[in-house]
Amino acid sequence: MSAEQPSMGETGRAEQKRERVVAALSGGVDSSVAAALLVEGDREVIGVTLNLAGGASRCCSLADADDARRVADQLGIRFYVANYAERFRAEVILPFANDYLAGRTPIPCVACNSRFKFDYLLERARVFGADRVATGHYARVDVDPDSGRLRLRCAVDRQKDQTYFLFELGQEQLAAVEFPLGELAKEQVRARARQLGLATADKPESQEICFVPDGDYAGAVERIRPDALPGAGEIVDREGRVLGLHPGVHHFTVGQRRGLGLSAERPQYVSGLDAEHNRVVVGGADDLNAKGARLARVSWVSGVVPDCAVRATVRVRHRHVGASASIESRADAGAVVSFDEPVRAVAPGQAAVFYAGDVVLGGGWITQSL
Secondary structure, eight states, X not given: OOTTSOOBOTTSSBOOOOOEEEEEOOSSHHHHHHHHHHHHTTOEEEEEEEEOSTTSSSSSSHHHHHHHHHHHHHHTOEEEEEEOHHHHIIIXXXXXXXXXXXXXXXXXXXXXXXXXXXXXXXXXXXXXXXXXXXOOOSEEEEEOTTTOOEEEEEOSSTTTOOGGGGTTOOHHHHTTEEOTTTTSOHHHHHHHHHHHTOTTTTOOOOOSOTTOTTOOHHHHHHHHOGGGOOOOEEEEETTOXXXXXXXXXXXXXXXXXXXXXXXXXXOOEEEEEEGGGTEEEEEOGGGGEEEEEEEEEEEETTSOOOSSOEEEEEEXXXXXXXXXXXXXXXXTSOEEEEEEEEEEOOOTTSXXXXXXXXXXXXXXXXXXXX
């Protein structure tokens, strides 16, 4: 037999080499079912858990790694834990705290997805001799019939869709990623997990940021950056009149109403944060309306920056239904979004993500409401 000829199995048929894919196993039901679907598709699956928070959270912790290991054993696949805790602290946790201290409202899940769940996981996959990775995200990838470029599309289950957190993915990443759950509803995923008897079938979902499991963002900032806390400051109206005091700008975000401790004839909302002077600016509901926003670090999924204004639906929060707008690119990798109708509580630090129907065009980071 020559070196070019395939070996023969006991059945006398040439054994076909299965495609190897690395599945991110977070220890939850979604990633567990995603891996199971790959196994059912006769793929050679290697499960990898990224230990990101060093055991300090309910997500990507050592406890989750134990759940992921049990699922890997049930599926009969190899399993590894990759420790990225120090890098995660430097690239996600510290920037999260710094953003709050700077008067911004961060979304650490975007950096976690773009860098760790895809870039770093794909690096790890190639060490294992795999060119593809798969995750339990609710999203879809297909080919644009007109341009031939890859598209990022919303999941069939719109209530679980996670594309808002994936807008930074580009053509190279989309070419190497699979989302096995994109065509499924959450109820179908749970049912499949129970049918397979997976250890995570009835595991509850984590609704908070993984390293802030109690939802106390200000408390997390104080634990992460105790050396940089601003102390008490003033609450002022839009004319600069002092109305009260606050314990630090990291306790607030644009649009917030509760926790101000003010007595006023009409409801007061946080309309701005002046971190340089440790001031919280408040106003009425109408003061929250924005006609547009300036964006920085804009990404276009196609890899092509438009040379003219683009019409799209823009979401400025994960649960935002979206608003019709025009987007004009800037030479500094930024953009200006102009809404057709005013949008409430556009907060610096959040992402503005552009959609054409169920297709993600791209997005950027809000630096200023207009």
